[in-house]
Amino acid sequence: MSNLKSKKISISNFCKLIPKIELHAHLNGSLNEDILKQLGCDETSISEYQKLTEILNKTSRNLDECFHLFPIAHNATKTKEKLYMATKSVIKDFKKDNTIYLELRTTPRSEEDMSKEEYIETVVKCINDCKSKYKILVKLILSINRRQDDNNAEESLKIIIKMKEKYPDIIKGIDLSGDPKVGTFNENLFEKARIAGLKTSIHCAEVKNNEEVKKILDFGPDRLGHAVCLHPAYEGSQENWDLYLQKKIPIECCLTSNVICGTVERYEEHHIQELINLRLPFSICTDDKGVFRTNSSKEYEHVMKHFKISPTDLYQFNYNSVEQSFASDEEKKRLIHVLNKVLYLFLGDIFSMVQIKDYCDEPVDEQLYRDLNLAPMWREFY
Numbered sequence: 001m002s003n004l005k006s007k008k009i010s011i012s013n014f015c016k017l018i019p020k021i022e023l024h025a026h027l028n029g030s031l032n033e034d035i036l037k038q039l040g041c042d043e044t045s046i047s048e049y050q051k052l053t054e055i056l057n058k059t060s061r062n063l064d065e066c067f068h069l070f071p072i073a074h075n076a077t078k079t080k081e082k083l084y085m086a087t088k089s090v091i092k093d094f095k096k097d098n099t100i101y102l103e104l105r106t107t108p109r110s111e112e113d114m115s116k117e118e119y120i121e122t123v124v125k126c127i128n129d130c131k132s133k134y135k136i137l138v139k140l141i142l143s144i145n146r147r148q149d150d151n152n153a154e155e156s157l158k159i160i161i162k163m164k165e166k167y168p169d170i171i172k173g174i175d176l177s178g179d180p181k182v183g184t185f186n187e188n189l190f191e192k193a194r195i196a197g198l199k200t201s202i203h204c205a206e207v208k209n210n211e212e213v214k215k216i217l218d219f220g221p222d223r224l225g226h227a228v229c230l231h232p233a234y235e236g237s238q239e240n241w242d243l244y245l246q247k248k249i250p251i252e253c254c255l256t257s258n259v260i261c262g263t264v265e266r267y268e269e270h271h272i273q274e275l276i277n278l279r280l281p282f283s284i285c286t287d288d289k290g291v292f293r294t295n296s297s298k299e300y301e302h303v304m305k306h307f308k309i310s311p312t313d314l315y316q317f318n319y320n321s322v323e324q325s326f327a328s329d330e331e332k333k334r335l336i337h338v339l340n341k342v343l344y345l346f347l348g349d350i351f352s353m354v355q356i357k358d359y360c361d362e363p364v365d366e367q368l369y370r371d372l373n374l375a376p377m378w379r380e381f382y
């Protein structure tokens with residue numbers, strides 16, 4: 001270990017190396033261009049995807065643009081076989097980025113050769129198949145889309161509950177997502193989900209909608225997604241903010257998603273600053289790593305870089321994310337054990353060396369990673 005002392009490690013390397021926890025990642029929003037091509041996305045759709053992600057990542061800053069992208073991914077995952085390939089590709093990506101725990105979310109949909117149930121079965125089968133191979137703990141949250149009318153949402157909920165009972169170790173929660181300007185939060189539906197033993201993570205306050213935010217906070221989900229316009233800076237949200245402060249519901253923060261969609265002007269202005277200052281519970285998430293061309297390491301780096309977070313504080317956020325996760329108590333203990341083991345390895349070496357001023361963008365030093373001898377520890381974990 002002592003040879004590490006001589007090594008400088010950049011913040012980007014540090015963020016790549018540390019084990020990470022991902023609680024808010026949409027399956028079809030997380031597909032990279034390679035898998036889209038492998039799935040037979042025709043050239044026009046690929047160039048459409050590239051054009052849109054280009055625009056998104058540069059100028060448009062508009063939530064609507066982002067919603068044009070998802071049908072491209074949905075067209076590429078219309079069959080069980082392609083959905084399986086897509087799921088496997090996303091799990092591999094997160095594993096490669098040293099994410100040790102992933103809560104993947106997806107909206108069950110029926111296609112020509114696949115019912116909503118078969119959609120869920122396919123994703124669960126892939127998660128199970130990947131378990132031993134990729135050494136990453138993956139759980140599934142199933143989404144209701146805001147566009148679904150009450151009947152369709154009820155039908156989905158029935159299927160989700162049935163599948164959760166069949167796969168209680170994999171299917172842990174239910175999400176409300178989709179275009180925030182469409183539909184509304186149905187507290188009766190999510191109360192039924194909660195009674196059925198599903199954890200709840202609700203996209204909330206992506207756009208200003210104080211009335212709906214109040215309904216969501218009164219319902220009291222296990223976690224909130226984004227929660228951008230909850231911040232007291234938004235006109236009329238003080239009452240909701242005060243209610244939120246009483247409940248302290250963990251927020252899944254997706255910085256790049258919010259900046260590119262224009263719900264937050266700049267990284268530095270992200271409300272995560274308030275959560276850090278007030279020591280409120282949050283996790284650092286990717287949302288749609290394919291659409292926003294990001295990954296967990298980059299999101300961790302944005303937090304370190306833009307909010308001057310020390311390596312130890314960042315590590316602490318990781319511990320907090322484990323607590324906020326929908327993993328079982330036993331799994332949480334094992335995740336904490338891995339974080340402790342890696343921290344022990346780093347302590348006195350990396351933490352003392354990673355200074356904000358050393359920030360430089362260099363490729364991850366594979367040798368350093370091997371030196372850290374991290375791999376065997378994860379074998380222990382599994």
Ligand SMILES: CNc1ncnc2c1ncn2[C@@H]1O[C@H](COP(=O)(O)O)[C@@H](O)[C@H]1O
Nearest residue numbers: 026027028029070105106107177178203288
């Ligand atoms: C950017 N902010 C966002 N806000 C709200 N919902 C979002 C989202 N990003 C993604 N989704 C939801 O996730 C679906 C794609 O993954 P799945 O087909 O479910 O796997 C999108 O269709 C949308 O409903």
Ligand SMILES: [Zn+2]
Nearest residue numbers: 026177225287
């Ligand atoms: Zn989301």
